[in-house]
Structure formats: structure tokens, C-alpha cells
Amino acid sequence: MKTLKRTVYAVILLAAIASITACSQGKKSEQAESDEHGHSEMKAESHHDEEAIHEHSEDENHAGGHNEMTKEAGSNRTWTPSGNGTELIKSDFHFITGSAKNIKAEVTEVDESQVLELIADGTPTAFVFHNQYGNVGMIATLKKLDFKGTIRLIHHAKDDSNYEFVSIIDNKMKLGRVINGTEKVFDESTFEVDSDWVPLKVTAAGTHFKGYIGDKTITHGHGDKMENGFVGVMLEGNGKVLIKSVEIAVLEDE
Amino acid sequence: METLLPDWAPNIHPMIIHFPIVLWLVAVLVDLASLFLPKSWLRNMTITLYVLGAVSAVAAYLSGDQAMDMVSVPMQGEVTAGNHSDWGHYTLYFFTAYAIIRLILFWKQWDKKKWLAIVLFILGTLGMGMVAQTADLGGKLVYKYGVGTQK
Numbered sequence: 001m002k003t004l005k006r007t008v009y010a011v012i013l014l015a016a017i018a019s020i021t022a023c024s025q026g027k028k029s030e031q032a033e034s035d036e037h038g039h040s041e042m043k044a045e046s047h048h049d050e051e052a053i054h055e056h057s058e059d060e061n062h063a064g065g066h067n068e069m070t071k072e073a074g075s076n077r078t079w080t081p082s083g084n085g086t087e088l089i090k091s092d093f094h095f096i097t098g099s100a101k102n103i104k105a106e107v108t109e110v111d112e113s114q115v116l117e118l119i120a121d122g123t124p125t126a127f128v129f130h131n132q133y134g135n136v137g138m139i140a141t142l143k144k145l146d147f148k149g150t151i152r153l154i155h156h157a158k159d160d161s162n163y164e165f166v167s168i169i170d171n172k173m174k175l176g177r178v179i180n181g182t183e184k185v186f187d188e189s190t191f192e193v194d195s196d197w198v199p200l201k202v203t204a205a206g207t208h209f210k211g212y213i214g215d216k217t218i219t220h221g222h223g224d225k226m227e228n229g230f231v232g233v234m235l236e237g238n239g240k241v242l243i244k245s246v247e248i249a250v251l252e253d254e
Numbered sequence: 255m256e257t258l259l260p261d262w263a264p265n266i267h268p269m270i271i272h273f274p275i276v277l278w279l280v281a282v283l284v285d286l287a288s289l290f291l292p293k294s295w296l297r298n299m300t301i302t303l304y305v306l307g308a309v310s311a312v313a314a315y316l317s318g319d320q321a322m323d324m325v326s327v328p329m330q331g332e333v334t335a336g337n338h339s340d341w342g343h344y345t346l347y348f349f350t351a352y353a354i355i356r357l358i359l360f361w362k363q364w365d366k367k368k369w370l371a372i373v374l375f376i377l378g379t380l381g382m383g384m385v386a387q388t389a390d391l392g393g394k395l396v397y398k399y400g401v402g403t404q405k
Contacts, residue, residue, distance in 0.1 A: 076329070076330075201329075203329055205333040205336040206337070207336065207340075217322075249330060251329065251333050254334065254391075
């Protein structure tokens with residue numbers, strides 16, 4: 001009986017040792033697999049980055065043809081001007097108020113970059129990309145030369161009487177929406193910029209709206225979520241404005 | 255207050271948010287224990303923890319509100335930031351209302367009734383779920399989008 005007990009204990013002990021050894025080997029091989037997988041993911045990511053850069057450089061090199069902005073959630077796309085200004089503004093945008101003749105458009109080179117030069121004649125003019133977005137972020141890098149008036153980044157735009165906006169006039173920023181022609185301001189504040197180029201940014205995430213200069217939050221407000229709409233730029237004033245780039249981010253939902 | 259912050263800390267919010275999480279979690283556990291062991295010291299401890307949890311939630315809310323406009327949120331993180339803020343609000347309202355109700359029931363000694371104690375425990379557990387949701391979104395902001403880090 002004693003021998004039988006010893007044998008049973010010995011078998012259990014051996015089985016335990018074997019399973020511990022197997023587990024630790026399993027972990028090692030899992031680790032190895034995971035390392036390998038991680039490595040290939042890194043490659044895939046870097047390939048993805050290469051693709052993204054390639055796409056971007058294609059955008060940068062486009063010659064004013066119809067340029068579709070991204071619609072995919074979680075993606076960012078940067079629009080940069082090139083080619084003929086008048087053709088570019090007609091192909092990449094459409095107007096919800098005013099027209100191309102109100103903002104004489106020309107592509108010029110400034111600081112080794114192609115920029116879109118707009119000369120506004122005082123007529124309120126809004127040009128928007130062709131896609132409609134819900135949760136969206138937009139950064140326009142722009143420079144006011146002799147422009148006097150208000151520059152707005154608009155989003156959730158349906159027409160010239162229904163849209164949301166962040167606007168700047170001198171060093172004042174306003175965040176709000178226009179419904180049936182009536183303006184409602186969520187927040188307003190002043191800001192300072194270090195350089196002539198202003199990275200004006202707006203984000204609309206659900207019921208949260210923010211206006212930034214670069215990474216600095218200047219205005220923050222809340223309102224009901226609006227239906228998808230167009231995004232673009234609205235000028236109300238006279239003079240010259242330069243636009244270096246417009247980045248659109250279709251925001252990831254939870 | 256800001257001078258007390260370590261150099262690496264973006265704001266005071268990350269220092270405060272762990273208080274309501276831990277206080278509420280321990281309150282729920284003590285509340286559960288008091289269902290099986292109806293001792294007065296457990297009852298006192300539960301109410302104290304829930305009230306402290308609610309007070310620290312107010313501090314977490316105020317610091318979070320301030321932090322939201324101080325940190326740089328990448329555009330893809332804006333929806334998460336908005337949801338984190340919304341859940342922070344809901345949790346604060348819940349905590350405050352729950353703590354007030356518990357104080358009244360404690361004062362009237364109605365929370366000694368078994369069925370009511372069970373209902374209150376279930377509500378406390380629901381509150382813990384709201385804390386978890388808010389904390390999950392906060393974690394996503396930091397570890398997925400790098401908000402408040404030196405990235």
C-alpha cells in the first residue's frame with residue numbers, strides 16, 4: 001500500500017514538473033511568436049506610414065485636379081495648393097456663398113512653399129470641400145497680409161445660414177454656430193501668435209467644440225450635435241490672405 | 255497649488271483622480287461586508303467612505319475641467335476627451351446625489367433595513383461602474399493618445 005502511495009505521489013510530482021516545464025516553454029515560444037509578430041507589425045506600420053507619406057506627396061504634387069479629401073474615420077489628410085489657383089478653387093471646393101470672382105485665387109510660392117493667395121473683395125465668401133463630415137477636426141495654416149475682416153473655419157455647413165464655426169478677427173477668437181441665419185456664440189477669447197502664420201484649428205467631437213491656435217485651446221463650448229455637413233473657409237472682409245495647408249481629420253468614434 | 259506639482263506633472267488632475275476611485279471601491283467592499291456583518295463600525299465606515307468619495311469626486315471634476323483646456327489633445331483623441339468629460343460629469347452627479355441620500359438614510363437609521371441596504375449596495379456598485387467607464391476613457395486619453403505626457 002505504501003509503495004502504491006509513493007508511486008502515485010511520484011507520478012503527480014512528475015506530472016507537475018512536466019506541466020510547469022511545458023508552461024514555461026509555451027510562454028517562451030509565445031514570447032518568441034509575439035516578438036516576431038511585433039516585428040512584422042512594425043514593418044506593416046512603417047509600410048503604412050510610407051503609404052501615407054506617398055499619398056500625401058501625391059496630394060502635394062497634384063496639379064489642381066479634383067482632389068477627394070478623406071472620409072474614413074480615424075484618418076487625417078492634408079490639402080496643399082498647387083497648379084492654377086482659379087482652377088484649383090473650382091475643382092477642390094464648391095461655394096456655399098459668394099463665388100470664385102469674390103476671392104481672386106492664385107497659387108504663389110512663399111518661403112519655398114506653394115500657398116494659395118486669396119484677394120477678398122468684401123463679399124462674404126465661403127468655399128468648402130466636397131465631402132460632408134460629422135465628428136471632424138480641421139487645421140488651416142494661414143497668414144493675413146493686408147486682410148481686414150473675419151476669417152472663419154466652418155464645419156457642419158449646410159448653406160450660408162446653417163453652419164458651425166471658429167472665427168478670428170485681429171487677436172479675438174469666437175466659437176459658435178449659425179442656425180437659420182442666427183448666430184449663437186459658445187465661447188470667445190483673445191489669443192497671441194508668435195509667427196505670421198496662424199495654425200487655426202477647430203474640432204467638433206459630439207457635443208464638444210474647441211477652437212485652437214496650434215496646440216493651445218483658446219475657446220471651448222458645447223452644443224447639440226449637428227447633422228453631417230461640409231467643412232471649409234469663409235472670408236468676410238477685404239484684402240489678401242494666404243493659405244498654406246488645410247488638414248482634415250475624420251474623428252474616430254468610441 | 256501649481257508650485258507643489260512635480261516638474262513632470264502636466265496638472266493636478268492625475269494626482270487627484272485616484273482618490274474617488276479607491277474611496278468608492280473600498281466603500282462598496284465595506285458596504286458588502288456590512289450586509290453580512292451588521293456592525294455599527296462598518297456602517298459608519300461605509301458612510302464616511304462614500305462621503306469622502308463624493309468630496310474627492312468634486313475635486314477630480316474641478317481639476318479635470320481645468321486640465322481639459324491646459325493639455326494638448328490630438329485631433330483623433332477629441333471624441334475620447336469629450337466622452338471622458340461627459341462621464342466625469344455623470345459620475346460626479348451620481349456620487350453627490352448618492353452620498354446625500356446615504357447621509358439622510360444614515361441619519362434616519364433607515365439604512366439598517368436589510369432590503370434597503372441591498373438596494374443601496376447595488377446602486378453603489380452601479381456608481382463603481384460609472385467610475386470604471388470614466389477611468390477607462392481617461393486611461394485611453396493618456397496611453398493611446400499621449401495626452402498629458404511628454405510625447
